[in-house]
Amino acid sequence: MPSLSLHQLHVRYGRREVIHDLNAPRIEAGKVTALLGPNGSGKSTLLKAVAGLASADGRIEFDGHALRRQNGPSRQVAYLPQTLPPAVRLRVLESVLVARQATATGLGQSGREQDVLALLERLGIAHLALCFLDQLSGGQRQLVGIAQALVREPAILLLDEPLSALDLNHQFHVMELLRQETRRRGMVTVVVLHDINVALRHTDHVLVLQAGRLVADGVPAAVVTPAILAEVYGVQGRVEACSHGQAMVMVDGLVAAPV
Numbered sequence: 001m002p003s004l005s006l007h008q009l010h011v012r013y014g015r016r017e018v019i020h021d022l023n024a025p026r027i028e029a030g031k032v033t034a035l036l037g038p039n040g041s042g043k044s045t046l047l048k049a050v051a052g053l054a055s056a057d058g059r060i061e062f063d064g065h066a067l068r069r070q071n072g073p074s075r076q077v078a079y080l081p082q083t084l085p086p087a088v089r090l091r092v093l094e095s096v097l098v099a100r101q102a103t104a105t106g107l108g109q110s111g112r113e114q115d116v117l118a119l120l121e122r123l124g125i126a127h128l129a130l131c132f133l134d135q136l137s138g139g140q141r142q143l144v145g146i147a148q149a150l151v152r153e154p155a156i157l158l159l160d161e162p163l164s165a166l167d168l169n170h171q172f173h174v175m176e177l178l179r180q181e182t183r184r185r186g187m188v189t190v191v192v193l194h195d196i197n198v199a200l201r202h203t204d205h206v207l208v209l210q211a212g213r214l215v216a217d218g219v220p221a222a223v224v225t226p227a228i229l230a231e232v233y234g235v236q237g238r239v240e241a242c243s244h245g246q247a248m249v250m251v252d253g254l255v256a257a258p259v
């Protein structure tokens with residue numbers, strides 16, 4: 001399986017460096033990787049750098065080759081920003097078809113429409129196909145954004161807080177679908193999450209950012225520990241197995257600030 005690797009990555013906004021000498025040597029295809037970290041730690045900036053939307057120093061490689069970024073975003077990458085897709089006067093089906101055209105395969109129009117409808121079906125939003133984006137709820141629009149990213153069939157899928165507007169049912173559904181699609185297509189999938197229990201339940205690999213540095217990289221059960229919760233998030237947390245044996249985080253309080 002190929003992998004995405006980041007070497008000595010530095011990202012700046014003007015003179016201010018936000019990502020400092022970051023090395024993530026093995027973000028494997030076929031696995032869902034969670035990118036965790038507090039507000040302002042650099043998660044969105046890191047995704048933008050990998051997507052070719054923020055200039056970065058260092059090396060970003062996929063399958064042993066530099067990810068091409070000379071002409072803007074790479075076609076191998078699909079990126080869903082943290083902000084919801086704009087509420088434009090376009091029907092859901094059209095908007096996903098437009099996204100699919102970015103990957104221009106040899107299929108005819110009808111084949112494309114069938115593919116898109118099948119994807120909307122799998123996301124549970126086929127009934128919205130003919131609705132206008134500016135008449136959807138926030139969560140519905142977020143699901144369309146996920147469809148627009150998936151339909152490009154990228155080698156690398158980058159999703160910035162894709163669950164932020166979704167209810168519990170849709171959160172579970174999207175994470176399961178991502179896992180299936182990631183395995184089936186052999187994609188590199190990186191998902192920014194704030195809910196650590198979702199990361200523990202639904203992802204295969206976890207990266208933790210703190211103030212622009214990578215402070216943990218490994219399987220969820222090894223990375224998510226009371227020590228990391230205290231150090232990175234400043235919370236007193238327990239990681240315990242629930243009655244089904246699933247590891248879960250419970251937060252009991254805040255770590256007292258040093259005086």
Ligand SMILES: Nc1ncnc2c1ncn2[C@@H]1O[C@H](COP(=O)(O)OP(=O)(O)OP(=O)(O)O)[C@@H](O)[C@H]1O
Pocket residue numbers: 013018037038039040041042043044045046082
């Ligand atoms: N366009 C920008 N120009 C200047 N500074 C920026 C810009 N975008 C982000 N920053 C700064 O870079 C740092 C990292 O921001 P980033 O958006 O990557 O954090 P994040 O981990 O995604 O946070 P959140 O969880 O709140 O989304 C922050 O200190 C932020 O103020």
Ligand SMILES: [Mg+2]
Pocket residue numbers: 043044045082160
């Ligand atoms: Mg962010």
